[in-house]
Amino acid sequence: xxxxxxxxxxAGPAGLMAAISAxxxxxxxxxxxxxxxxxxxxxxxxxxxxxxxxxxxxxxGSDIARILIDEVNATPGITVWDxxxxxxxxxxxxxxxxxxxxxxxxxxxxxVVATGAAEKSxxxxxxxLPGIYGAGAVQTLMNVYGVLxxxxxxxxxxxxxxxxxxxxxxxxxxEVAAIVEAGPQTGCYKVHADKVRRCGVPIFTSHTVKQATxxxxxxxxxxxxxxxxxxxMPGTEKEFAVDGLCLAVGxxxxxxxxxxxxxxxxxxxxxxxxxxxxxxxxxxxxxxIFIAGDVAGVEEASAxxxxxxxxxxxxxxxxxINSETLEAELAEAKEQLAALxxxxxxxxxxxxxxxxxxxxxx
Amino acid sequence: MRITEHPIIxxxxxxxxxxxxxxxxxxxxxxxxxxxxxxxxGVRILSHSMRHKRPRGLFCAIGNxxxxxxxxxxxxxxxxxxxxxxxxxxxxxxxxxxELTW
Numbered sequence: 005x006x007x008x009x010x011x012x013x014x015a016g017p018a019g020l021m022a023a024i025s026a027x028x029x030x031x032x033x034x035x036x037x038x039x040x041x042x043x044x045x046x047x048x049x050x051x052x053x054x055x056x057x058x059x060x061x062x063x064x065g066s067d068i069a070r071i072l073i074d075e076v077n078a079t080p081g082i083t084v085w086d087x088x089x090x091x092x093x094x095x096x097x098x099x100x101x102x103x104x105x106x107x108x109x110x111x112x113x114x115x116v117v118a119t120g121a122a123e124k125s126x127x128x129x130x131x132x133l134p135g136i137y138g139a140g141a142v143q144t145l146m147n148v149y150g151v152l153x154x155x156x157x158x159x160x161x162x163x164x165x166x167x168x169x170x171x172x173x174x175x176x177x178x179e180v181a182a183i184v185e186a187g188p189q190t191g192c193y194k195v196h197a198d199k200v201r202r203c204g205v206p207i208f209t210s211h212t213v214k215q216a217t218x219x220x221x222x223x224x225x226x227x228x229x230x231x232x233x234x235x236x237m238p239g240t241e242k243e244f245a246v247d248g249l250c251l252a253v254g255x256x257x258x259x260x261x262x263x264x265x266x267x268x269x270x271x272x273x274x275x276x277x278x279x280x281x282x283x284x285x286x287x288x289x290x291x292x293i294f295i296a297g298d299v300a301g302v303e304e305a306s307a308x309x310x311x312x313x314x315x316x317x318x319x320x321x322x323x324x325i326n327s328e329t330l331e332a333e334l335a336e337a338k339e340q341l342a343a344l345x346x347x348x349x350x351x352x353x354x355x356x357x358x359x360x361x362x363x364x365x366x
Numbered sequence: 367m368r369i370t371e372h373p374i375i376x377x378x379x380x381x382x383x384x385x386x387x388x389x390x391x392x393x394x395x396x397x398x399x400x401x402x403x404x405x406x407x408g409v410r411i412l413s414h415s416m417r418h419k420r421p422r423g424l425f426c427a428i429g430n431x432x433x434x435x436x437x438x439x440x441x442x443x444x445x446x447x448x449x450x451x452x453x454x455x456x457x458x459x460x461x462x463x464x465e466l467t468w
Contacts, residue, residue, distance in 0.1 A: 038429065039448065045428070050374055064374075122430040134410040134423025141427035141447075149402040150377035152367040176369050220421045221410050258430070 008034040008083070010319050011099055011112035013090045013261065016044020017305045018297025019118035020072040021312030022319070026116070027081035029320035029330050034110060035082055036101060038089040042076065043069035044120060046305055048143040050175075051168050054193070058340055059306035066147075068305070090119075093265040097292070114292050114319040117262055118312060121255035121276060121298035126160060129215040135222030139169045139252035146176045154248025158225050159183045162190040162197065162207055164304070166252030170200050173250075181244040183207045184227050186234070193349075214241060216249060225249050255302045262299070265290060274356030275301030283364040284338060285318035286311060294319050301360075303345075303353055310341045368406050383453035400446035400457055401427070401434055412436055412446060413460055436460055440467065 012023045015037035023035040041047070049065025060068045076082055088103040099110040123138030125131060135154060137145075139161070142153045157178055159170045162185035170180045183200065188210050190197045197207060214226040214236065229240035256277040263269060267280040268289035279301050280288045287294050296315040297308035317334045345353055369377065380395040387409055394403025401412065401424055411421045412434045425433040429448040438444040439456050442464020446457065 040450065123426055125425075132415070132420055132422065134412070134421050137424060138426050138431075141424055144427040145402065145405060145424070146369065147375060149398050150369045150372075150375070151402045151406045152369060153405075155367075175373055177371070221423070 005098070006034065006108065006110045008032050008110065008112050009323055010034070010114045010116060010316070011036060011110055012116040012118060012316070013099075014038075014044065014118035014120055014297070014299075015042035015076075015084070015086075016118060016120050016297060016308065017046050017068070017072070018120075018299075018308040018312035018315070019044070019116070020069075020076055021309045022116045022118060022294075022296050022316035023082050024072070024075050024079055025313045025316035025333070026320045027079045027316075029317060029325050029327075031081065031320045031323060031325065033082045034112065035076065035084045036088045036090055036110075037084070037086050040087050042073045042084065042086070045140060045143075046072075048140070048147040049305065050147050050172060053306060055306040055344060056340075059309055059344070061306075065305060068309075072309075090261055093261060093293070095266075114294065114322055115265075116294045116296060116312075116315045116319055117299055118295070118297045118308075118315070119258045119261060119299045121257050121302050123251070124254045124256055126213065126251055126253050128213045130218065130222075131213075131216060133216050133218050133222045134220065135218070135247055136216060136249045136251065139165050139250050142169055142248075142250045143172065146178075147172060152176060152178055153250070154246070155179065156181055156244075156246045157248035157250050158227075158244050158246045159250045159252060160213055161185060161252030161254070162187075162192055162209065163252060163254075164192040164196060166250070167192040167196040167200055167207075169250060169252060170205060171196065171203070174200070174203050174205070178248075180205045181246050182227075184211045184213065185209045186212045186230060208242075211242075212236065213249075222247060222249055255298060257299045257302060259299055262288065262293070262295070265293060267293060270360050272301065272356045272359050274352045275360070279356075279360055281360045281362050283362040284314075285321075285334070285364055286315040287318060287322075287362070287364070289362065292322075301353065301356055307341060307344050310337055310344065313337045314341065367408075383451065385451060385453070385455040385457060387457050388459060394451045396453065397450050399427075400436070400438065400444075400449050400451050400455070403451050404446070404457070411459070416462065435464075437464060442466075 046069035055061040091100040294315040296312040437458040
């Protein structure tokens with residue numbers, strides 16, 4: 005049994021920040037990551053981030069991952085276990101882990117769960133044909149491994165992810181037939197939509213996929229228009245010969261560990277699915293478990309980093325570390341997170357968060 | 367197909383290693399996920415669904431979705447989207463749920 009003050013599950017933007025802030029506050033931290041490498045989904049984000057200086061605005065996501073990983077490696081007090089999957093967390097405070105094929109047990113005094121999210125699919129005939137990918141898979145394949153997902157792709161979803169991935173496909177030399185969006189408007193920042201439009205990629209709003217066709221692999225996709233009540237309009241079909249289809253239709257939190265641990269959960273569509281109740285310090289209904297990042301509700305990496313900082317600091321404070329510096333940093337991070345969520349784009353997030361708020365008692 | 371030129375990313379060339387896919391000899395880069403090597407070689411069908419035997423391809427690429435389970439060196443249900451490629455691997459499409467060998 006390995007004992008540690010704080011265990012952090014997941015070394016994406018939230019988990020990295022939680023580990024760094026808790027260790028800098030003076031705690032011994034064990035950081036668990038199921039992949040052989042840290043960085044989570046930041047490593048495939050080749051676009052430059054928005055936000056403010058505090059969230060590394062202006063840097064590419066992949067560069068932010070490198071900065072945070074370097075900081076983890078340079079911070080005393082953090083032990084990293086890569087290739088380590090958390091399996092369960094039990095009433096006696098034991099976290100079970102599969103590390104490099106071996107079963108291990110860990111006893112942390114506080115646990116920060118930052119397990120991220122999984123991609124959603126979309127329902128249409130033949131949506132399981134090879135060649136139909138989640139947007140994240142397209143990014144991983146082409147931006148991390150340098151392998152093309154196809155020659156000509158259709159992108160579904162004109163939120164930030166869909167439109168950014170469409171641009172990244174163009175950068176990699178893939179033809180993008182069109183971007184399809186069920187809503188009446190694109191959901192992304194205008195600058196991203198303008199970029200792909202300038203490259204000649206049409207964006208069909210109020211359209212969705214009718215069906216995919218192909219033998220063993222995708223060969224074409226048919227889209228059709230939706231009326232004001234989201235009903236498809238026969239006669240408006242358009243067919244695209246494509247060997248790839250990229251679904252950027254949202255994510256859902258990876259909450260298995262929290263369910264198993266007995267945290268109180270609630271279904272909140274605005275946050276992507278079932279999420280744990282939490283207070284402002286990111287503490288769940290199980291007092292020793294904190295959360296950060298997409299597992300707490302699907303947002304974006306900047307918010308995940310700040311929430312990770314809050315969770316790490318709050319967990320450290322909970323272990324009896326109290327200093328003016330910690331209190332000041334915690335207060336500052338909370339303000340920073342509120343500022344990130346203050347815009348009109350975040351109205352949905354704010355309404356979702358209101359449904360899962362616990363009163364802070366710590 | 368591999369990306370040879372990219373405006374902002376440079377891909378380090380890694381050591382090329384041989385492996386087999388259903389007995390057929392292929393080459394990939396050491397340490398990349400098995401699926402990257404398969405995709406680069408044009409293999410997109412990784413498995414078939416249990417009941418209806420429908421072809422399955424890569425969907426999530428980060429070990430979440432189970433669309434890419436294959437038998438590797440005799441071990442069933444390996445997620446080839448996250449399993450690193452090593453020289454000489456025997457990669458096979460899997461029939462059914464796979465058998466535990468212990």
